[in-house]
Amino acid sequence: MLIDSHAHLQWASFDADREKVITRAREANVKNIVNIGYDLDGSEKAVELAEKYEGLYATVGIHPHNADRFNEKILETLRSISENPKVVAIGEIGLDYYRNLSSKDAQQKAFETQLILAQELKLPVVIHDRDAHAEVLKTLSKFKGKTNGVMHCFSGSPEIAEQCIRMDYCVSFAGPVTFPNAYKLHETAKTIALDKILIETDCPWLAPQNMRGKRNEPAFLPFTAEKVAILRGISLDELAEATTKNAKQLFHFL
Numbered sequence: 001m002l003i004d005s006h007a008h009l010q011w012a013s014f015d016a017d018r019e020k021v022i023t024r025a026r027e028a029n030v031k032n033i034v035n036i037g038y039d040l041d042g043s044e045k046a047v048e049l050a051e052k053y054e055g056l057y058a059t060v061g062i063h064p065h066n067a068d069r070f071n072e073k074i075l076e077t078l079r080s081i082s083e084n085p086k087v088v089a090i091g092e093i094g095l096d097y098y099r100n101l102s103s104k105d106a107q108q109k110a111f112e113t114q115l116i117l118a119q120e121l122k123l124p125v126v127i128h129d130r131d132a133h134a135e136v137l138k139t140l141s142k143f144k145g146k147t148n149g150v151m152h153c154f155s156g157s158p159e160i161a162e163q164c165i166r167m168d169y170c171v172s173f174a175g176p177v178t179f180p181n182a183y184k185l186h187e188t189a190k191t192i193a194l195d196k197i198l199i200e201t202d203c204p205w206l207a208p209q210n211m212r213g214k215r216n217e218p219a220f221l222p223f224t225a226e227k228v229a230i231l232r233g234i235s236l237d238e239l240a241e242a243t244t245k246n247a248k249q250l251f252h253f254l
């Protein structure tokens, strides 16, 4: 079995066929799906889905894109919805200097405030880092020993992966690891410790190579898993077993 450690099935593009998407995931042996919050509405919807479907879990948090709208009231709402037992992490939080949809100051403030929340709630965090490796690592180093979590859709070098692992973070691979020219990412997937790897779809985005251009969904996760297994020279079963164990350990679900 596989665990999709990062999905957004609450997204509107699944409104028409969400039930079928979940069924296809189960048929593809993707037994657990963690739906990730990105704003307050997305977090609440992730929790609703987790309550409705067995095997689905949720995280709650404000994405850096939405950091400009982050405030005290949202923070308190996140705190209260995180009491639901199917909420397994705070996220996705972090920095996005690629699109810069919110100001850098607002992104940094929302990031740190939610790291403190995670620390208080003793929940792991799901980190979004785009074109901000140095700043994300600097921020996480302030919380070293106080938070742990996963670097989602990891896009960095083996050296950056090592730095994340030293900070007690796992590294999660998404569709881009299947792209033929993703040499640096292939090197990272090949070399990092097996007990630090997670896999994800980040659906509806980032479909793997042979589904490129389509809406992504959890049933496509085996393509990403297979690519990572091939890169490491291990069987798909071995990769599936390790990543499942790692995700369960991180998110504390059974």
Ligand SMILES: [Zn+2]
Pocket (backbone or CB within 6 Å): 092, 127, 128, 129, 152, 153
């Ligand atoms: Zn993200």
Ligand SMILES: [Zn+2]
Pocket (backbone or CB within 6 Å): 006, 008, 036, 092, 202
């Ligand atoms: Zn995401």
